[in-house]
Amino acid sequence: MLTRRSLLASAALTVLLATGAQAQDPLKVVASFSILGDLVHQIGGEHVALTTLVPADGDAHVFQPTPNDAQSVAAAQLVFVNGLDFEGWMDRLIEASGYKGPVVVASQGVDPIPFEGDEEEEGHGHAHGEHAEEGHGHAHGEHAEEGHGHAHEDHADEGHDHHGVDPHAWQSVPNAEIYVKNIAAALEQADPANAAAYKANAEAYEAKLKALDAEIRSAVAAFPEDHRTVVTSHDAFGYFAKTYGLNFVAPEGISTESEASAQDVAKLIDQIRAEHIPAVFMENVTDPRLLEQIASETGAKIGGTVYSDALSGPEGPAATYIDMMKNNIAMFSAALK
Ligand SMILES: [Zn+2]
Structure with missing residues (x-):
């Protein structure tokens, strides 16, 4: 054959x-x-x-x-x-x-x-630190x-x-x-x-990556300074946050292995309300139900699906790394601009 x-x-x-x-x-x-x-x-x-x-x-x-x-x-x-x-x-x-x-x-x-130690310095919430600790021990x-x-x-x-x-x-x-x-x-x-x-x-x-990097930086520069925090399912965007200056909060830690506790979710809901965080984003690799619940309890809107740990299929909006990054920044832009 x-x-x-x-x-x-x-x-x-x-x-x-x-x-x-x-x-x-x-x-x-x-x-x-x-x-x-x-x-x-x-x-x-x-x-x-x-x-x-x-x-x-x-x-x-x-x-x-x-x-x-x-x-x-x-x-x-x-x-x-x-x-x-x-x-x-x-x-x-x-x-x-x-x-x-x-x-x-x-x-x-x-x-x-x-993911342990300096969460406070980097501006992530308290819930994040506790979660990382729990998730880590459990996973191992x-x-x-x-x-x-x-x-x-x-x-x-x-x-x-x-x-x-x-x-x-x-x-x-x-x-x-x-x-x-x-x-x-x-x-x-x-x-x-x-x-x-x-x-x-x-x-x-x-050369394409350099152009992509410039595109993301100029998109983020257009977001208002006090309007740069979004919610995702798990802490998959720490490097994005560090490089581009957005803030991310999530009910789950840096792994999806352990589920968010009711306490973590309650803290996150308080934070979304207190900081008027405008949008939550689904991730293609996680169950959307928890975020739907958080959105409905806080009035934050659902900003769409971002691709954190995997590409989409070939017909989807994130079939390559570059398309994935472009899709994600387009989603954040639509919610934050
Ligand atoms: Zn992940």
Whole structure:
């Protein structure tokens, strides 16, 4: 049977033979979630056969890999992860798959935001700090119970002492530029024959990211100074807040693993009323019901759906990283301007 991959491979072969280069199959690459998958696709192009584990609209915080996912990892030549403790299930999946190749942490080199300790300084509410603490302990406890691998047990042991980090670094475009540099470097090393193509793709894409960053900054500059706080489902926008100067509050912490407590929700409702926060935003990866309830109790309007931890499907408004960021800023602009 002639598969799509072999069609692509034979097309590549024709091109390579025509240019006198050595023919080869596309590099088999796995990316842990859809946003990272798009970045890898932008740089790898047709030289990469990409499998994305957590699909569009999927929640990586609570993802449960299937035997199919283990097969994809086993067959890979290169695996990309976000890191910053985003994919708690990844170590176990890699161990189960028997994969021994490189695991590239795309966020390597970003300045991580701690989620315990200095919430007050950064202007997040009190509820946020308490929530992060609770969520952290609980999540690690669960991992430890389920954990078959050593990595997770070690992690759980450290969990109660170390201060965790916010994993959602891609929500700041300058961080996405760091991801792109890491992705390009890893592809160049794994597949030197196509290094020039990866380098060129990365340069072209970085120019688009710079334009995107400027677009977001000018959109935020148009928001009134005292009208820059919005509500989302979980704390996925810390890096966006830090880079662009919006404030976000959320009933859930930096992971969706633990549900918001009634007390957290009550505090948030008080805060929305006291600060006249105008809008709450659904996230594509979380259940909308809690936010609908918060909106109806406070009179805040529902500002639409933002994409935090996953892209939309190909027909949706956030099918690529750049479209996702454009969609989100358009939603915030409509509510805050
Ligand atoms: Zn998240």
